[in-house]
Amino acid sequence: MRRSTLVFRWLAVLLALAMFAASCGDDDDSTSASDDGAAEPADEPADEPADEPAQSLEITLGSTNATSSAFGLFTSHARLAGDADGDLTINVRETAASAENIQLVNDGDVELGISSWELLYQAQNGLGDFEGAALECLEPIFTYLQVAEFMVARSDLGAVTLADLAGKKVAPSSLGASTEAKWRNIFEVLGYDIDRFEGSLEDIVNAMKDNRLDAFGKSAAGLSPDASMLDVASTTDILPVSLSDADVAKLRAEVPFYTFGTIPAGAMDGWPEFKTPLITAVYFVRCDMDDNEVTRITKALVETLQAAADESGYGGADNIPLSLTIDTIDLLPLHPGANQYFSDVGALDAAADEPADEPADEDEVAALVAAAEGEGKLVFYASPVESVAKRMADAFGAKYDIEVEFLRLSSSTLFERYAAEQDAGTTFADALLITKTGFVRDGIGKDWFVPLDEAGIPDFPGAYPAEFTDGDTAVIQVLPWLFAVNTDLLPVDEAPQEWADLLDPKYAGTILLADPNVSGAYMQLWNLVRQELGDDFLTQVAAQDMQLYASGSPAIEALSAGEGFIEIPSLGALVAGQVAQGAPLDLTIPNLTTGVEIEMAVSTDASNPNAARLFAHYVMSEEGQVVLNEDPATYSVFDTSGLPSEYQSPVNATDEEKALILQLLGLS
Numbered sequence: 001m002r003r004s005t006l007v008f009r010w011l012a013v014l015l016a017l018a019m020f021a022a023s024c025g026d027d028d029d030s031t032s033a034s035d036d037g038a039a040e041p042a043d044e045p046a047d048e049p050a051d052e053p054a055q056s057l058e059i060t061l062g063s064t065n066a067t068s069s070a071f072g073l074f075t076s077h078a079r080l081a082g083d084a085d086g087d088l089t090i091n092v093r094e095t096a097a098s099a100e101n102i103q104l105v106n107d108g109d110v111e112l113g114i115s116s117w118e119l120l121y122q123a124q125n126g127l128g129d130f131e132g133a134a135l136e137c138l139e140p141i142f143t144y145l146q147v148a149e150f151m152v153a154r155s156d157l158g159a160v161t162l163a164d165l166a167g168k169k170v171a172p173s174s175l176g177a178s179t180e181a182k183w184r185n186i187f188e189v190l191g192y193d194i195d196r197f198e199g200s201l202e203d204i205v206n207a208m209k210d211n212r213l214d215a216f217g218k219s220a221a222g223l224s225p226d227a228s229m230l231d232v233a234s235t236t237d238i239l240p241v242s243l244s245d246a247d248v249a250k251l252r253a254e255v256p257f258y259t260f261g262t263i264p265a266g267a268m269d270g271w272p273e274f275k276t277p278l279i280t281a282v283y284f285v286r287c288d289m290d291d292n293e294v295t296r297i298t299k300a301l302v303e304t305l306q307a308a309a310d311e312s313g314y315g316g317a318d319n320i321p322l323s324l325t326i327d328t329i330d331l332l333p334l335h336p337g338a339n340q341y342f343s344d345v346g347a348l349d350a351a352a353d354e355p356a357d358e359p360a361d362e363d364e365v366a367a368l369v370a371a372a373e374g375e376g377k378l379v380f381y382a383s384p385v386e387s388v389a390k391r392m393a394d395a396f397g398a399k400y401d402i403e404v405e406f407l408r409l410s411s412s413t414l415f416e417r418y419a420a421e422q423d424a425g426t427t428f429a430d431a432l433l434i435t436k437t438g439f440v441r442d443g444i445g446k447d448w449f450v451p452l453d454e455a456g457i458p459d460f461p462g463a464y465p466a467e468f469t470d471g472d473t474a475v476i477q478v479l480p481w482l483f484a485v486n487t488d489l490l491p492v493d494e495a496p497q498e499w500a501d502l503l504d505p506k507y508a509g510t511i512l513l514a515d516p517n518v519s520g521a522y523m524q525l526w527n528l529v530r531q532e533l534g535d536d537f538l539t540q541v542a543a544q545d546m547q548l549y550a551s552g553s554p555a556i557e558a559l560s561a562g563e564g565f566i567e568i569p570s571l572g573a574l575v576a577g578q579v580a581q582g583a584p585l586d587l588t589i590p591n592l593t594t595g596v597e598i599e600m601a602v603s604t605d606a607s608n609p610n611a612a613r614l615f616a617h618y619v620m621s622e623e624g625q626v627v628l629n630e631d632p633a634t635y636s637v638f639d640t641s642g643l644p645s646e647y648q649s650p651v652n653a654t655d656e657e658k659a660l661i662l663q664l665l666g667l668s
Contacts, residue, residue, distance in 0.1 A: 056087045057293060059112055062095035062104070073317055077144075077308035081300035088300055106135040111289055112297065117143065117280040121257040121332050137287040141298045141338035143325040144305055145281035145316045148223050148263060149179050153215035154208070155237040161244045163192055171197040171204045171216040182258075182277060183217040189254045190247055201228055208232045215241060219279065222315035223261075225268050233268065240267070242274035245461070246453050246471025253467045256331060280324065285335055294337025295344075302341070322347040365458050368617070371610035373401045378611040380404075381418065381429040383411040384477070384598055385553075385573045387580070388628065389433070395627045396618055402611055410551055411435035412519050422448050430612035432601040433476065433619070437520045437652060440473050440601045449601045457602075457616045464620060468637040473599055476619055477628055478635040480595040480647055481525045483588045484570035486559050492586040496566060499529060499590055503540050510565035513546040514555045516661060520652060521596050525569055526661045527653040528594045538664035548667070560585060571596060572633030589633060592646040 063074040071094075078090035095101055101113040102123050117140070121127070126134030153159040157168065165187075172183035175198050187194055197204070197213050205228055207213035220226050225233070232238055240263070243251075248260050259280050265273045283301060285294055302322070309317035325334070326347055334342070342348050372378075378396070382389035386408045393404040407429070409417060414434060421428055422443075432449075434440060443449040451472040453461055461469055468475040485495040490510075496502050502511065516522040530538055547564060549555035556574045559567040560583035575587050600619055606612045618624040625636040635643060653661065662668040 056089070057085075057296070058089040058091070059297070060091045060093050060110065061112055062093050062101050062110060062114075066094050070314060070316075072312040073308055073314035076311045077301065077304060080304040080307050080311070081297075084304050085296065085300040088296065102135065102138065105284065105286055106138060108286065112283065112285055114144070114281055114283055117259065117282050117328060117332065118257045120282060120284055124332065127257075138284055139287050139335040139338075140282040140284045140325075140332055141294060141335050142302050142322075142342075143280050143282050143328070144301070144320060145279070146223070146261070146320055146324055147279040147316045148220040148261065149173075149182060149217060149277045149279060150220050150225065150229065150263075151183065151215060151217045151241040151276065152225075152229055152232070152238045153241050154211070155239045157214050159215065159239070159241050161242050162186070162190065162247055163244065165194055165215055165241060166192045168194060168214040169197055169212070170194040171199065171207070171213060173217040173219075174201040174204060175199060179217055179219045185255070186247075186251060186277070189251055204228070205231055208238075209235050211236075222318055223263055223267065224315070229268070238268075240271055240274040240276070242272075243276060244471075245275075246451075248275060249453075249461055249466050250470030250472075253470055256467070259328065280328075282325075287335065289335065289337070291335075291337035291340065294335050295340045296337075298338045298341040365617070368456075368458060368610060368614050369400060372608070372614040375608040375611050376401070377403045377608050378405070378431070378615055379429055379608070380406050380431040380433065380612075380615065381414055382406055382408045382433040383414050383435045384408070384433055385571070385577055387577045388573050388631070391630075392433070392619065392624075392628060395624075396615055399618070400614065402614075410519060410553075411437065411521060415439050418443075418448075422446070427603050427605040427607065430603055430606035430608045431615050432603070433598055434601055435519075435521050436473075436475060436597040436599045436650065437524075440599050443601065444472055447604050450604050452600065452602065452616065455602050455613055455616065457613050457620070459617065460620060465637050473601075474620060475597045475637055476600045476625070477598040478595055478637065478640060478643065479571045479573065479598070480589055480633060480635075480644055481569035481593045482572065482575075482633055483590065484556060484559055484567040484575050485586050485588065486562060486565055486584055487586050488584040489562060490565040492588065495586075495588050497588050497590065499533060499537070499592060502544065502566075502568070503537075507544060507566065509545045509547075511541075511544055511546040512555045512559055512564040512567040513548050513665075514552040514567070514569065515548055515550055515667070516665065517658075517667065518551045521650065522569065523653040523658050523661060524650040525594050526665070527651070527657050528648060529592070530657075530661060530664070532592055535660070535664055538661065542664065542666040556585075559583075573631040575633075576631040587633060589644050591644045593644055594648050594650045597650060 061074065061078050063071055075092050078092045082088045082090045101110070102115060102119070104110045105113040115123075120138060120140060123130045123135045124138050126132060151162065153165065157164075159165055159168070172187065173180035184196070197207065197216075199207070201218075204213065204216045208216060209232060218226060218228055229238065243260065251258055251260075259278045260275055261278045262273060262275050265271060305317055305320060309315075322342065322345070326342065339348070380393075382392075389406050389408045393406045396402070397404040411434065414432075418429065418432070440449055444451055452469070452474055453471040460474070461471060464474060483496055485492050496504070496507065514522060516526050526538070547558075549558060552570060552574055555567045556570055556578055558564065560578045560581075570587065572587065575585050578585050600616050602612045602616055619628060622638060625638055629636040659668065
């Protein structure tokens with residue numbers, strides 16, 4: 001079975017920040033030790049080598065437009081860094097824009113640049129304007145700038161978090177500004193509908209002063225209110241609006257290159273502490289630049305940044321902690337030379353020594369266990385296969401003194417049953433393990449389910465992987481769609497490995513198909529295949545005279561009985577269940593695939609609410625994840641490294657797309 005590294009793709013919101021262009025100097029004035037080739041006598045120790053003098057290095061630093069307020073920072077920084085090194089000369093050059101500098105560094109025309117962290121992330125990962133043309137050999141060396149992006153509201157509005165602005169008159173920022181684009185995207189991702197005000201910064205300030213506007217967004221002066229906020233505050237009391245922890249978790253899952261920070265209380269008189277987005281910018285180089293040179297350049301720039309900020313008066317570069325660089329290296333690793341510098345000064349060790357998210361208090365867990373065991377029972381519904389549901393029930397029941405009952409149904413049948421029970425005012429299931437299709441999200445809106453971050457579940461969200469939770473909901477299992485193979489009829493190494501292989505004439509009449517119409521999860525897969533490979537591909541697959549089965553379970557049983565060579569689509573848990581019964585099955589996983597992602601849900605009106613919370617705590621713990629995901633080709637949210645290279649999280653097909661899929665497959 002082939003496994004490859006997961007690549008997550010996310011869409012981007014571009015920011016315009018200036019960058020540096022750099023070119024490589026020569027080494028004509030450098031010195032080196034000479035060697036006449038004579039061997040030292042064996043009984044005489046060699047002389048200790050003298051420290052090699054630093055080689056002179058001249059580079060050109062591309063800057064922003066000379067009229068920019070940041071230009072003074074760059075000229076000061078270049079001079080101070082060169083003086084600190086002693087043999088480093090940095091020439092400052094005016095350049096056009098960020099995207100040009102990224103291209104220049106990538107092409108090797110210059111060696112040093114600056115970029116917003118977000119734009120560099122997009123370039124390296126092929127997002128935004130770089131979609132389909134990733135520039136992977138670009139690596140940051142350190143973060144030199146941090147500017148907060150505030151959202152402020154009239155104090156009489158009573159807004160504390162961003163959710164409080166839903167339905168209010170809000171200007172994300174001045175029309176056309178990068179901050180406006182970011183705040184607008186944040187509202188959209190979080191699902192907070194606002195009455196959007198559009199206008200210039202002057203329009204916004206005036207509207208705030210005469211109470212025609214409730215709130216507005218604006219980039220700050222570093223981490224402090226800027227002139228426009230001070231202007232508004234001269235006539236109107238304002239307070240900052242904070243992102244909640246759940247907001248941040250959801251945004252990090254949807255837009256991983258956004259950065260956030262906590263602004264301490266007192267940024268303006270009477271302001272509390274609050275969370276807000278940040279703009280950060282970095283120096284960067286090509287990945288193949290000499291490690292020693294990069295260490296040297298990093299040292300000179302890092303250790304003179306504060307002096308440059310003081311001299312130039314540029315607030316965005318004031319008091320930048322080393323931790324701001326270290327905090328993002330898991331998403332955008334540093335150049336090895338820069339990494340060496342941060343290791344030398346102990347910054348990496350300090351980050352490693354920081355305590356992880358505090359686990360739940362033992363007394364809190366003990367109290368929950370006592371309450372759950374006092375209830376003595378748990379009932380859960382499950383859409384994963386019977387063997388998985390039973391395994392979880394047995395493990396949880398063995399760990400705690402709780403009687404466990406479960407009902408396993410296909411996802412569509414489970415949706416219908418649970419909805420009908422809720423409509424009748426009855427709740428039988430305390431908790432659900434259920435296929436992600438939007439059902440849980442809709443159910444939270446109907447008050448059927450408790451948002452997980454409000455359910456009182458120990459350790460949640462805590463250190464739970466941000467890409468798998470938005471606070472309200474959480475994915476607990478990832479099962480990529482795959483091809484199941486009867487190895488008595490077809491050796492696995494001769495079986496289809498990719499979708500195109502299914503069109504081989506030798507497979508005509510041997511493919512078993514689970515009816516796509518029975519589940520939205522099947523439609524998610526077929527819609528992805530249609531979008532990536534085209535409508536004609538589905539027509540060609542249909543021409544292979546596939547045998548149709550009502551769902552995956554009867555299809556995999558028919559494959560085990562020898563009614564065909566291949567069953568599509570299938571899951572690792574289904575294959576494992578048949579193999580455990582002696583069936584001659586194996587599997588292959590195409591690189592292009594999506595999967596079934598299972599979510600955890602807790603019923604609002606659970607008969608055993610404490611048992612439901614404890615069950616959720618167990619399922620989302622590393623211990624529970626091991627039990628849940630022990631089948632082949634089944635992945636814990638704590639380790640998705642084995643997922644196929646072109647795996648994409650499932651996206652629901654529209655009704656029109658579903659009808660087209662059925663038509664193309666000859667099933668309408």
